Amino acid sequence: QSALTQPPSASGSPGQSVTISCTGTSSDVGGYNYVSWYQQHPGKAPKLMIYEVNKRPSGVPDRFSGSKSGNTASLTVSGLQSEDEADYYCSSHAGSNNLGVFGGGTKLTVL
């Protein structure tokens, strides 16, 4: 299982929107509607932000949204706030063994 491809960095000013992509294959992202996104602040455990492509867990602001087209999933953060500055990782179910595959991570900077 190869890692999913994410841009290493993304940035935006407060109030703006930013989209982070996550590209896989038909064996993972393209084959299942089981893409998740995780936010990780320095020194903290990851936090689930989006699951099943576009669903938000309770407590996650609706500024965070997800989508998918073919083998590429996307996370959009609207109305950027300073606390959104963090690393973001996508993950997809990849079939057998209940093991997923992660993307390499994107560092989001709020300018």
Next chain:
Amino acid sequence: EVQLVQSGAEVKKPGESLKISCKASGYSFTNFWIGWVRQMPGKGLEWVGVIYPADSDPRYSPSFQGHLTISADTSIGAAFLQWSSLQASDTAIYYCARLGDGYSYGSWGQGTLVTVSS
């Protein structure tokens, strides 16, 4: 409230053995897969493996198969990650997490820092 509490940081020498734990509470431990994730210093997240506590059926990422062991003890509601011979390259933070809806991991432990150095 679902909680996963991991054991504390460890400092070991190459060749030593180690077993770290992940204690679950707030839900039925046997009914949910538990996964382990590695994060090497300054790097991204990697799946190590998963286990279904009800039948202690571990599954490993190919990169980790044969190098470590995942287990669970339903009597105490805990999952474990174990090495028989640590290497310097095992230095990392290891997180446990509970599998939930849509193969996502909504609950995470706080992480255990493992440092392997001579």
